[in-house]
Amino acid sequence: VTDYLAPFLIIHQAFVRVGCFAHGCCYGKPTTLPWGCLFGDRLVLRHPTQVYEICYIIVIFIVMRHVYRKGVPPAVTFFGCMCLYGGFRFFNEFLRVDSLRVAGPLTVANITMLSISVISGLIIAVILKWRKAK
Secondary structure, three states, X not given: OHHHHHHHHHHHHHHHHHHHHHHOOOOEOEOOOOOXXXXXXXXXXXXXXXXXXXXXXXXXXXXXXXXXXXXXXXXXXXXXXXXXXXXXXXXXXXXXXXXXXXXXXXXXXXXXXXXXXXXXXXXXXXXXXHHHHO
């Protein structure tokens, strides 16, 4: 059941980020890129990190629904979603300004997302290796 639901749970986060974008929270660092956005009373263009997250969540959803339909071993789709989301979010966090830095450029969210991504990737490797050994 989690394999089937995981992509849909991830896409839910895209709707949350639409709310963040509309509200003007969770924005990024200043940018000179043409798609920079103004948030609230700040008069400087900033990275729309919410939009970046929406884009990569849509990619994760499409990829993981395809993977699920391929008939991969149980738990691979779930942990694949976690691995991809953690990896993308890890990089997105470097653009955010509202995160607490704890180790140089790394934030609590960076460390959390990297951990989720690595652990999920290791679990997938173990599942696939175990399945191949059968």
